[in-house]
Amino acid sequence: MKKSVYVLGFIALFILSTGLMFKSMHWPFAGIITVVGFVLFNFMFLPTLFYKLYKSN
Template sequence: MTKSFYILGFLTTFILGIGAMFEFLVWPCRGMIVFAGFLLLNFGLVPTYFYQKYKSVKS
């Protein structure tokens, strides 16, 4: 895996963690933070993971 994958994974986990904390504490903007975390997960981390796997199988 590349360094960018690990950085993207950390950012996704961090944003979802902050969103979960905002959910439990019932603070404002919690829905937008969780939504941004899931967007980053679905359109950033998962495609990057499968692309890295595709590259490693192909070579």
């Protein structure tokens, strides 16, 4: 589970940074990619990380 949490975080931050790069270059679909990155990070990675930390204590 520990490795899957870190992989999920990497994917979420990679998508988010790609969206921000698209936004700075004014390329199409930048808003959609950025929103998908934020959703993955806030609603999938962070709850999973906090649950893992809660279960380890």
